[in-house]
Amino acid sequence: MNILAIDWGNALDVVGFSLTMVFVLLVMIVFVLNIFSRVVAPKVRMPKTPSVNNPVSAPSSEKEYVKEHLPAGDSAAIAMALYLYYEEAHDEESTVITIKTVERRYSPWSSKIYGLNNLVK
Amino acid sequence: MKTKKIIFILIAFLYASISANVSAQTVENPDSSAIVATTSQVSTSETQQINEPTSGPTYVVHSFINFIKSTGFANINWQTIIMIFIACVLLYLAIMKQFEPLLLLPIAFGMLLTNLPGAGLFNADLFAGGHVHWESFVDKGGLLDYLYLGVKLGIYPCLIFVGVGAMTDFGPMLANPKSLLLGAAAQLGIFVTYLAAIGLGFTPQESASIGIIGGADGPTAIFLTSKLAPELLGPIAVAAYSYMALVPVIQPPIMRLLTTKKERAIRMKQLRIVSKKEKIIFPIFATAFISLLLPPAAPLVGSLMLGNLMKESGVVERLSKTVQNELMNIVTIFLGITVGATATASAFLNLQTMEIMVIGVLAFSFGTAGGVLLAKFMNLFTKEKINPLIGSAGVSAVPMAARVSQVVGQETDPGNFLLMHAMGPNVAGVIGSAVTAGLMLTMLS
Structure with missing residues (x-):
C-alpha cells in the first residue's frame, strides 16, 4: 500500500472542515447558552450581612437562604443516605428477637419402630 | 465397559461425519468423482434419487448419512470454529469480567448464532450491496434478518x-x-x-x-x-x-x-x-x-x-x-x-x-x-x-x-x-x- 498514492488533500479537507464545523457549532451553542443563562437562570439571593441598623433581619434572611438552598455538606449526606437506601447497602436488622423452638415431631416416615419391626418374612 | 461403549459410539459418529463430509464434497466437485463425471444429462440430484435405496439396511445407513450431512457438524470448518471460540471469549468477558455485559452478552450470543452452520438465522446476502433485497426476504429471511432491519x-x-x-x-x-x-x-x-x-x-x-x-x-x-x-x-x-x-x-x-x-x-x-x-x-x-x-x-x-x-x-x-x-x-x-x-x-x-x-x-x-x-x-x-x-x-x-x-x-x-x-x-x-x-x-x- 503506497501511502503517497492516497488523496491526502481530500482527506485533510474532510478533517479540517468537520473539525471546524464541530467547534463552530458548539461555540455557537455556548454563546447562546451564556446569553440564555443570564436571562433564565434563577436569581440566587445571597444572605445579607448583618447591618448595624437592623441586626435582627440578618439571621432571618440567612434562615430563608438555607431553607431554599441546602449547604453542600447536607446535600452530600442526603445523597449518600439515598444511595445506601436504594442500593440496599445498609445492613437492616428485623429488630424482633425470637427464640425458635426446634421440635422433632413424630412421623411414621422417620420412625425407627416401623423400620426395626417390619422384617421380611 | 461403559467407557469402551462411549469410545465406540464416538468413533462411529466421527467416521459417519467424515464420510458425510467426503460425500458432500464429492457432490459439490463433480470433477473428483468418476461416477458423477459421466457426460449423461441426468442431474446430480436425480442420480442420487435413483441410487438411493427405499428399504433394507442400506436405506438405514443412507438415511443416517443424510441426517449427518444435514447437521451443522458436517458443514463446520476452521473459520466457524474460530468464530465460535471468539464468541465464547466475548461471552466470558461479559459474564465473568463484566465488560459492558448489557451489550457484549447479546453481541457475543448473536455472533455464536450467526456462525452455527446450517441454522440460516442470518443471511448477509439479503443486505448485499448496501441495500435491502426485499424480494428475497419472504423466501430466505431468518429471525435475525428481520431483527437486523432495525x-x-x-x-x-x-x-x-x-x-x-x-x-x-x-x-x-x-x-x-x-x-x-x-x-x-x-x-x-x-x-x-x-x-x-x-x-x-x-x-x-x-x-x-x-x-x-x-x-x-x-x-x-x-x-x-x-x-x-x-x-x-x-x-x-x-x-x-x-x-x-x-x-x-x-x-x-x-x-x-x-x-x-x-x-x-x-x-x-x-x-x-x-x-x-x-x-x-x-x-x-x-x-x-x-x-x-x-x-x-x-x-x-x-x-x-x-x-x-x-x-x-x-x-x-x-x-x-x-x-x-x-x-x-x-x-x-x-x-x-x-x-x-x-x-x-x-x-x-x-x-x-x-x-x-x-x-x-x-x-x-x-x-x-x-x-x-x-x-x-x-x-x-x-x-x-x-x-x-x-x-x-x-x-x-x-x-x-x-x-x-x-x-x-x-x-x-x-x-x-x-x-x-x-x-x-x-x-x-x-x-x-x-x-x-x-x-x-x-x-x-
Whole structure:
C-alpha cells in the first residue's frame, strides 16, 4: 500500500472542515447558552450581612437562604443516605428477637419402630 | 465397559461425519468423482434419487448419512470454529469480567448464532450491496434478518438515544457551557483515526465509520456504520463496545502523562443551580438549532433531546420511565444480537478486523488527549481554572469517563470531587459525536 498514492488533500479537507464545523457549532451553542443563562437562570439571593441598623433581619434572611438552598455538606449526606437506601447497602436488622423452638415431631416416615419391626418374612 | 461403549459410539459418529463430509464434497466437485463425471444429462440430484435405496439396511445407513450431512457438524470448518471460540471469549468477558455485559452478552450470543452452520438465522446476502433485497426476504429471511432491519434502517440507535436522553442530566453542562468545547475537542480522536484508516487503505466511508469509534458512543457508531460501511458493522461494534468497557484502563495513563500533579489537584468552583425552565428549553432549542444547521444529525440529536424533554418536563413520567427501562432494554437486546450476527467468519476473520481493533485504541487515546489538552489550553486564558482531567470525559462513554476523571483526580487530592464537573463534557461529548456523525454523513454518503 503506497501511502503517497492516497488523496491526502481530500482527506485533510474532510478533517479540517468537520473539525471546524464541530467547534463552530458548539461555540455557537455556548454563546447562546451564556446569553440564555443570564436571562433564565434563577436569581440566587445571597444572605445579607448583618447591618448595624437592623441586626435582627440578618439571621432571618440567612434562615430563608438555607431553607431554599441546602449547604453542600447536607446535600452530600442526603445523597449518600439515598444511595445506601436504594442500593440496599445498609445492613437492616428485623429488630424482633425470637427464640425458635426446634421440635422433632413424630412421623411414621422417620420412625425407627416401623423400620426395626417390619422384617421380611 | 461403559467407557469402551462411549469410545465406540464416538468413533462411529466421527467416521459417519467424515464420510458425510467426503460425500458432500464429492457432490459439490463433480470433477473428483468418476461416477458423477459421466457426460449423461441426468442431474446430480436425480442420480442420487435413483441410487438411493427405499428399504433394507442400506436405506438405514443412507438415511443416517443424510441426517449427518444435514447437521451443522458436517458443514463446520476452521473459520466457524474460530468464530465460535471468539464468541465464547466475548461471552466470558461479559459474564465473568463484566465488560459492558448489557451489550457484549447479546453481541457475543448473536455472533455464536450467526456462525452455527446450517441454522440460516442470518443471511448477509439479503443486505448485499448496501441495500435491502426485499424480494428475497419472504423466501430466505431468518429471525435475525428481520431483527437486523432495525439496524439497517437506523431505527435501533435512535430508540437507544431516546432512552439515553431520558437518563441524561444536561444540568452540569448548562451550568458550565464551556464544557461543550471540551466535548468538541475530544472528537479529535475521530479525525485522527479517520486519517490513520485512510493511510491503511480504507475507503473514506469505511474510514469515517472506523473513526467514529473514537466518539465512544455505541449507537452513533452503529448508526453511521450502517449508513456508510455496513459490511464493517460487526468489527466496529465489537471494537467500540470492548474499548468503551476498557475506558478505565485506557484513559488514566494518558491523563497522568499529559497533566502535572498541580493541575490534577485544581479544585473547581461549585456549579450554579440550573432552573427547570432552562432544562426544558434546552432540548427544544438544541434540536431545532442543530437539525436546521445539520439535517443528517437530526435523527440522533432529535431522539436524544426527545428523551431528555420527557424527563425534564415531568409531565410524562410514565413515558420517561418506559423509554429509560423497558424500551431501552428491548432495543438493546435486538441491537446486540443483530450486530453480533453481522460478525460472520467471512466478515470478521480478515486483516481489516485486526486493523480496526488496533486503530480503535488510537481513536480512544487521541480523544482523551484532545479533551485534556484543550482544558490545559483554556486554562491559559480563563480566570477560573479548569481541572484538565475533566477534559478526558469528553469522549462520551457516559458516565464511565466522568467516573474515571473523578478517580484520577482523587488520587492526587482525595477531597476533590470532579464528578459533576466531568459530567458536563461527558454529555457534551454525546452531542459532539452525534454532530460529527451528521457531518460525516453529509460529506461522505
